[in-house]
Amino acid sequence: MAGTIIARARRDSGLSQRELARRAGTSQPTLSTYETGGKSPTLAVAERIVNTSGYDLELTPRVGFTRTPGARGEPYAVPDRLWRLDLADAFARVVLPGHLHWSGPSREFDLGDRGDRGRVYEIVLREGEPTDLATYVDGALLVDLWSDLVLPRELRAAWEPVIVRYRRHDA
Known part of the structure; x- marks a missing residue:
């Protein structure tokens, strides 16, 4: 290691x-x-x-995930804490894999654009596995977008305790 x-x-x-x-x-x-x-x-x-070499060793908390069923039985991955992405990844241009963006044609999303980032987060929170969440979603940016995201009620309820833990105020 x-x-x-x-x-x-x-x-x-x-x-x-x-x-x-x-x-x-x-x-x-x-x-x-x-x-x-x-x-x-x-x-x-x-x-x-x-x-x-110009780097620091640091401790980062391990994120655990549980499965929560949606209204139609579809499972949502819900973390026990939020994480941060490297800035280059948090603001990258991405094309989501087919298992996430199956309902539409492949397209590039710019995570540096708030609207595109919101759309990616909505897709990944609905359809994603833990590895997808860890790849595309930045915790701080998610907290910032949270009230603007269009999410199923069950998904929002499952994630809400995690989001509230990191929020300083409700907008």
Whole structure:
């Protein structure tokens, strides 16, 4: 696991193993061994290497999902907490896969456009599996859009406690 994190941070920073090792005060062969999982660094060493590459190690809460039936028995995935997407993903241009956007022709949605984002969120909340939700929906942006979304009553009721937990005020 640490090796994967170190390798990803190094690749994303654009550094070679040799350069990251030099900057982090370790050897290239040792860094390579960490990245391939041949040896595990201590948490302090992993943090130093990752920080040197321009990233931070951080704890993120795991999101759990339950299934709630809709009026016609269709299952809705409902999380126990909200999550944040990387900004590039939260505002990306996306084409939803067929299992989500089955009722219409394929089209590109611009998540940077509030109207398009709302439409994607409505589709994904209605039709999506947990992986779809985690891919297309940003928690803070969902809270911001919540009162504007057109959703089935059962879906809104199931998600409402999660949304209310993160709302500072009701609009």
